[in-house]
Amino acid sequence: MLPDAELIFGDSPKCDVPTCLRRIIAKYGTDATQLLQILREVQECAGYISPDTAAYLAQKLDIPIARIESVASFYSFLHLEPQGEYRVLFSDNITDRMLGSQTLMERMCQQMWLQPGKVSEDGLVSINTTSCTGMCDQGPAMLVNGRAITRLTPQRIQEIGQLIRNRTPLAAWPADFFHVDDNIQRGGLVLGNTLSYGAALRNGLALGGAAIVEQIKDSGLRGRGGAGYPTGMKWEACRNAQGDHHYVVCNADEGEPGTFKDRVLLTRQADLVFEGMTLCALAVGAKRGILYLRGEYRYLLEPLKAALQRRRSSNLLGQSILGHPGFDFDIEIHLGAGAYICGEESALIESLEGKRGVPRNRPPFPVTHGYLQQPTALDNVETFCQAALAIHMGADKYSAIGTAKSTGSKLISVSGDCPRPGIYEYPFGVSVQEILNDCGAVNTRAVQISGPSGVCIGEKEFDRKLGFEDLPTAGAFMVFDDSRDMFEVARNFVHFFAHESCGFCTPCRVGTSMLKQTMDKIASGHGTHYDLAEVEHLDHVLQTTSHCGLGRTACNPVLHTLKHFRPAYENRLKSLEFKPAFDLDGALARARQMTGRDDAGAHLKESE
Ligand SMILES: Cc1cc2nc3c(=O)[nH]c(=O)nc-3n(C[C@H](O)[C@H](O)[C@H](O)COP(=O)(O)O)c2cc1C
Numbered sequence: 001m002l003p004d005a006e007l008i009f010g011d012s013p014k015c016d017v018p019t020c021l022r023r024i025i026a027k028y029g030t031d032a033t034q035l036l037q038i039l040r041e042v043q044e045c046a047g048y049i050s051p052d053t054a055a056y057l058a059q060k061l062d063i064p065i066a067r068i069e070s071v072a073s074f075y076s077f078l079h080l081e082p083q084g085e086y087r088v089l090f091s092d093n094i095t096d097r098m099l100g101s102q103t104l105m106e107r108m109c110q111q112m113w114l115q116p117g118k119v120s121e122d123g124l125v126s127i128n129t130t131s132c133t134g135m136c137d138q139g140p141a142m143l144v145n146g147r148a149i150t151r152l153t154p155q156r157i158q159e160i161g162q163l164i165r166n167r168t169p170l171a172a173w174p175a176d177f178f179h180v181d182d183n184i185q186r187g188g189l190v191l192g193n194t195l196s197y198g199a200a201l202r203n204g205l206a207l208g209g210a211a212i213v214e215q216i217k218d219s220g221l222r223g224r225g226g227a228g229y230p231t232g233m234k235w236e237a238c239r240n241a242q243g244d245h246h247y248v249v250c251n252a253d254e255g256e257p258g259t260f261k262d263r264v265l266l267t268r269q270a271d272l273v274f275e276g277m278t279l280c281a282l283a284v285g286a287k288r289g290i291l292y293l294r295g296e297y298r299y300l301l302e303p304l305k306a307a308l309q310r311r312r313s314s315n316l317l318g319q320s321i322l323g324h325p326g327f328d329f330d331i332e333i334h335l336g337a338g339a340y341i342c343g344e345e346s347a348l349i350e351s352l353e354g355k356r357g358v359p360r361n362r363p364p365f366p367v368t369h370g371y372l373q374q375p376t377a378l379d380n381v382e383t384f385c386q387a388a389l390a391i392h393m394g395a396d397k398y399s400a401i402g403t404a405k406s407t408g409s410k411l412i413s414v415s416g417d418c419p420r421p422g423i424y425e426y427p428f429g430v431s432v433q434e435i436l437n438d439c440g441a442v443n444t445r446a447v448q449i450s451g452p453s454g455v456c457i458g459e460k461e462f463d464r465k466l467g468f469e470d471l472p473t474a475g476a477f478m479v480f481d482d483s484r485d486m487f488e489v490a491r492n493f494v495h496f497f498a499h500e501s502c503g504f505c506t507p508c509r510v511g512t513s514m515l516k517q518t519m520d521k522i523a524s525g526h527g528t529h530y531d532l533a534e535v536e537h538l539d540h541v542l543q544t545t546s547h548c549g550l551g552r553t554a555c556n557p558v559l560h561t562l563k564h565f566r567p568a569y570e571n572r573l574k575s576l577e578f579k580p581a582f583d584l585d586g587a588l589a590r591a592r593q594m595t596g597r598d599d600a601g602a603h604l605k606e607s608e
């Protein structure tokens, strides 16, 4: 093992890196499943993971350096090369763009004399884009060294540039820069609940584990993370699974562009989330729970830890919870590091184990072989809230809310072209038009339901209803008015998928990239009908051969916008015939220049 004195680390403006490394290792121990948490903290301290750091950690954790490099290169918030002392990332969701994020980023690059993706020569600053930061109701947004700043304006950009130039520590920046609004526009069952801490848990303890599962099954509760799997069946399967330990995991990765309801639940209803997790632990027999918090919500870490501590002090977590011997359960928080795919449950579990977030083969499912190959009940943040309320109210009362196949309420994250973006809670069965009326949207051309992987609907379908019978949704509701170009919306979404594909399986890795190139080709005026037909073919390949949901849904944005807004594509098509993406005649320009020829014979004909 290298003595610490032999370590040579990059200059850090804030910390003494060897001291920080010793502190981090002392905190997490030498358990390789903690690798992602360790790398995150090293990144926060040193600004990047240097070769010396990687070698040091490899020795300490007794793993190959290649594993450290492979994990670090997977997550977009971890870096193996030095980054700017101030790392600025503009949120690049379509709703940020609609609010002017691209112009603001160009402005800041000019101000700092910097190109996007580059580090300034003095190492002071780097500027780039990142996928949706979950602040769509208050964009344009950015992250500076992982801290979210919302409602960007040219003036704010100017001020931020000045603060960076002056090397002002983030802690001394105006506090209101970092203020994140909850924007609750319409409360309901969850957001309006007045439950006292532990009330649902007391009901659960009176029922016992098996009866909790029955109640959840009878309540008709289905997962709120997107797939809509019946929660009671999941908990039952986990309870019945054989294993040394059972685990409860809360999915707070919330990476789907346009979704931000879990952010608000974790801010306003953290106790309800933890209460739901604790009830789940009682039902499945778990002693340990983990909340996987997306890196973009780093600012919520301390408040959430404080909420956990309060619950421990009130004996709602820890040993013999509420005086029941043998009912021991506690919750810890793991932070993600900028990878949308880690929202997929098996990728999330891999990430929790300190690995690259690559989805696993399923079956076996997490309920039998989840975290550390043990039975794991993994649910979305909102699902745990709904479960706690279902146990508190009783299955009959809960299932009376909503519709027959979609019981309870749903939180909707409204963003885009409307005067009142924010969080709206409705019983399931609400129509798209009702939500548009409530948020004040007018002249609406389209609504994207459930993010890029969901569906895009046009005006004729606004009477459709949210629920598993008609329009299932994880919660995103992006509004586009008649000034919007739906081709550009779809192009933004396919760029997102190409960027976020984990690259594990070839059809998705290559297919999402081809899709992106096709959309760029059409945008540059070189598209043909042949390209549009190719998208349908590509969709078939991705649907049938992709390893996980990302690949299977990647073509949706194009197919749905083609269905409703075909002219947005056709107006851009150059000809009906095949046209290669590569401009061969353009490439010969240099040769023409060198030979002094520019006559017709020195050009390729269109048909050539
Ligand atoms: C690419 C991809 C991303 C996902 N992202 C999330 C997410 O951010 N949050 C979430 O709860 N579920 C997400 N899911 C769904 C999860 O895999 C899983 O179904 C869900 O967390 C289960 O919880 P639930 O039953 O409470 O819905 C994602 C799925 C896929 C395929």
Ligand code: SF4
Binding pocket: 341, 358, 359, 500, 501, 502, 503, 504, 505, 506, 508, 509, 546, 547, 548, 549, 550, 551, 552
């Ligand atoms: S479909 Fe895409 S995201 Fe999913 S495993 Fe394959 S490459 Fe990764």
